[in-house]
Amino acid sequence: MNSFAFEDVSAYGVLKKSFTNTNIDKAVEEINNIGYSVIHSGLKDVEINTIANQFDLLHTQYIHTYGHHYLKNIDEQNTIRLPLAFDRCFLEIAANQVILNILERLIVGQFILNQQNGIINPAGEKYNQSAWHRDLPYQHFVSSRPIAVSALFCVDDFTIENGATYVLPASHKHELFPSDTYILKNAIQTTAPAGSFIIIDCMVFHRGGNNQTKKNRRAINHVYTIPLIKQQIDIPATMSEENMSAHLRKLLGYKHKVSKTIDEFLKSRKIFSSFHASEALTDSVDLSQNKT
Numbered sequence: 570m571n572s573f574a575f576e577d578v579s580a581y582g583v584l585k586k587s588f589t590n591t592n593i594d595k596a597v598e599e600i601n602n603i604g605y606s607v608i609h610s611g612l613k614d615v616e617i618n619t620i621a622n623q624f625d626l627l628h629t630q631y632i633h634t635y636g637h638h639y640l641k642n643i644d645e646q647n648t649i650r651l652p653l654a655f656d657r658c659f660l661e662i663a664a665n666q667v668i669l670n671i672l673e674r675l676i677v678g679q680f681i682l683n684q685q686n687g688i689i690n691p692a693g694e695k696y697n698q699s700a701w702h703r704d705l706p707y708q709h710f711v712s713s714r715p716i717a718v719s720a721l722f723c724v725d726d727f728t729i730e731n732g733a734t735y736v737l738p739a740s741h742k743h744e745l746f747p748s749d750t751y752i753l754k755n756a757i758q759t760t761a762p763a764g765s766f767i768i769i770d771c772m773v774f775h776r777g778g779n780n781q782t783k784k785n786r787r788a789i790n791h792v793y794t795i796p797l798i799k800q801q802i803d804i805p806a807t808m809s810e811e812n813m814s815a816h817l818r819k820l821l822g823y824k825h826k827v828s829k830t831i832d833e834f835l836k837s838r839k840i841f842s843s844f845h846a847s848e849a850l851t852d853s854v855d856l857s858q859n860k861t
């Protein structure tokens with residue numbers, strides 16, 4: 570056997586180092602450093618199959634509702650906007666505990682679901698997500714911490730052949746879109762089994778590949794952001810909060826609705842301050858725990 574163990578990471582001159590124990594720790598470290606990571610959702614094969622079937626059913630129903638001709642004209646025929654508004658199984662994916670655990674570590678303070686999109690990379694056809702982009706498009710800034718994170722749920726296996734997502738590692742750390750030569754040299758294609766999440770700092774440049782197979786590649790993309798960034802579709806206005814837990818209401822942005830009038834804003838402030846008082850209490854407990 571080779572006497573140099575591959576896992577042995579020796580170093581010198583190092584004063585500070587990160588340690589990872591869990592898969593969540595590993596994902597958080599990768600997203601912070603290179604801007605992306607792949608992690609399994611923990612869903613069983615039977616659950617992933619159910620989601621895949623519901624995805625197709627919903628797509629058929631969606632096309633029927635909005636019209637294929639109309640959707641094709643606006644290049645929306647391969648997208649389902651906000652699938653969770655139609656079927657609870659998609660809400661459960663948006664609230665997947667693995668993802669929420671990672672987001673809590675990445676985004677300091679509060680975050681909300683900004684958007685959920687069912688996406689289809691069509692077999693043998695041009696794909697509308699195949700051009701490089703950031704999920705906060707038209708933005709060229711660098712932030713010290715993530716303010717928006719995407720979680721792409723793989724409904725199908727993501728393979729080289731069916732156009733698995735390309736990422737440009739660490740591009741969230743640089744304002745500019747790099748040169749063509751740099752991109753061609755450094756882009757990485759992230760393959761992943763169905764049921765995985767590809768998690769990407771929204772400022773990382775990425776794109777879908779070309780699907781050269783005979784089967785569509787399906788995924789459900791989620792963008793989670795700090796509440797200051799407006800939702801793509803006003804989720805609280807689209808869905809009733811009846812029968813929704815406080816935890817889901819928070820995730821879906823019911824606590825961060827835009828006040829329509831000054832009067833409404835002032836009323837929301839009153840409710841907000843009593844909420845603050847209870848949060849402050851929790852914070853102070855945390856802080857005192859940190860001190861000991």
Ligand SMILES: O=C(O)CCC(=O)C(=O)O
Nearest residue numbers: 698733734775776777790
């Ligand atoms: O299809 C993919 O792999 C990438 C999807 C994508 O870039 C997006 O939804 O923003």
